[in-house]
Amino acid sequence: MTPDMFFLLASILFSIGLVGLVSRKNLFVLYMSIELMLSSVSLLLATLSKVLDDTSGSVMALLMIGVIAAEAAVFLAMIIHLYRENRTIDSDTFHTLSQGENNA
Amino acid sequence: MLEISIFSILALFMIGGSIAMISNKQTVFAAFGFLVAMIALAGLFAMLNSQFLAIAQILVSVGAVVVLSMLTILTVNAQSKSLPQEPNKTKWIILTSILVAPFTILLYKTLTTLPDHFSTMETINTKVLGKEMFSHWVLPFEILSILLLSAMVGAIVIARKSKKKEDNTTQTNSRERSRP
Numbered sequence: 001m002t003p004d005m006f007f008l009l010a011s012i013l014f015s016i017g018l019v020g021l022v023s024r025k026n027l028f029v030l031y032m033s034i035e036l037m038l039s040s041v042s043l044l045l046a047t048l049s050k051v052l053d054d055t056s057g058s059v060m061a062l063l064m065i066g067v068i069a070a071e072a073a074v075f076l077a078m079i080i081h082l083y084r085e086n087r088t089i090d091s092d093t094f095h096t097l098s099q100g101e102n103n104a
Numbered sequence: 105m106l107e108i109s110i111f112s113i114l115a116l117f118m119i120g121g122s123i124a125m126i127s128n129k130q131t132v133f134a135a136f137g138f139l140v141a142m143i144a145l146a147g148l149f150a151m152l153n154s155q156f157l158a159i160a161q162i163l164v165s166v167g168a169v170v171v172l173s174m175l176t177i178l179t180v181n182a183q184s185k186s187l188p189q190e191p192n193k194t195k196w197i198i199l200t201s202i203l204v205a206p207f208t209i210l211l212y213k214t215l216t217t218l219p220d221h222f223s224t225m226e227t228i229n230t231k232v233l234g235k236e237m238f239s240h241w242v243l244p245f246e247i248l249s250i251l252l253l254s255a256m257v258g259a260i261v262i263a264r265k266s267k268k269k270e271d272n273t274t275q276t277n278s279r280e281r282s283r284p
Contacts, residue, residue, distance in 0.1 A: 001107045003222060006148070007215035009115050013122060013141075015201075015208040020126030022204075023196040025188035028131045028177055032138045035169065036122055039145055044215075046152050053223035055236040058154050062233065063241070065157075065164050066248045070255035072169040076176045077259035083180050084265070090188035 006047040013040035027082065027089040031075045038068050111151060117144040127197060131177050131187075139170045154228040 013036060020033035042061040049057025079089065086093055117140055124137030142165045150158040190196075237245060 001111060001151075001222075002220055003218065004216055004220055005111060005115075006152075007218075008212050009118065009148075011208050011211040011215065012119060014211065015204045016119070016122045016126060018204050018207075019197060019200045020122075023200040024126060024193070025190055026131060026134075028173070029126060029134055032125055032134060032173065035138070036125070036141065039142070039165070043145060043148060046149055046154055046157055048218070049154070049228065050152050050222050051219055055228060055232055056240070058157055058228050058233055059237045059241045061149075061154075061157055062160055062237070063244055063248050065160050066252060069164050069169055070252050072172060073255050073259040074262070076173060077263035080176065080180060080263045083182065083186070088186040088188075089180070089182050090186070092188065 003047055003051045006043065010040045010044040010047065013037075013043070025091045027079050027091055030091060031072075031079065034075075035068060035072065038064065038071070042068075107151070111148075114144045114147045114151070117141070118148070127194070129190075129193075131182075132174065135170065135174045135177055138173070139166065142166050142170055153226075154233075156228070156230045156233050 017033045017035075017037035017040065020036070021030055024030060024033070042064040045057045045061040045064065047057075049055060049061070082094065083089055121137040121140030121144065125134045125141065128134040128137060142161065146158045146161040146166065149161055
């Protein structure tokens with residue numbers, strides 16, 4: 001078991017999250033893709049903590065799990081709010097900031 | 105040999121779960137894929153000898169985050185007309201994967217410049233982790249607790265039903281009523 005395998009896995013996971021974030025329109029899938037990217041970074045931190053013989057990496061990964069939980073709470077509340085206002089979870093509906101009110 | 109086979113199984117679950125997550129049409133099944141990925145990630149933390157991280161991952165990510173998102177998905181109960189129309193979903197996913205592949209290779213090549221063997225350190229147990237966290241990482245820990253508190257308050261404020269519209273309609277109604 002070498003660190004390279006963990007590095008490869010973390011890179012692949014980050015990329016899968018990026019692909020999901022770019023190619024899907026469902027707000028829930030976007031949210032889970034962001035969580036996956038954050039989790040891959042936390043896996044990378046834990047791996048580096050063992051490679052470099054330093055506990056700080058593990059502490060950072062632990063703090064990151066807390067950040068992920070905070071992000072989940074706010075994002076899910078936001079999805080509920082958006083669904084209540086617009087009755088849709090399609091991310092293409094919310095384009096006021098990119099295309100202006102006229103095209104809505 | 106045993107370690108490599110366990111790692112392969114966990115990695116397979118993790119990648120399979122994440123691919124199921126981004127490619128499934130049903131949102132609940134996507135959440136199940138995410139659940140599988142998070143449990144496999146806890147197993148990977150355990151393989152890295154950080155037991156406390158594995159337990160925290162199970163407790164927080166699986167026990168709180170995934171369950172909360174599944175509950176939200178089920179209570180929002182979006183009808184099929186409020187779901188996004190994605191007829192070319194598979195095509196888009198494949199196209200984006202091709203675009204992202206060079207970035208993945210670059211990331212991997214950058215990371216492999218680090219030492220290619222694990223240090224022979226003992227298990228990162230709770231004692232070591234706690235000592236490190238409450239000696240050098242006290243400030244980030246406190247900031248994180250404030251972040252969690254503000255996220256909680258923010259979530260309550262955002263998800264609260266907005267009374268603005270109802271107030272406006274009642275005001276206009278009362279005005280109309282008082283007009284004659």
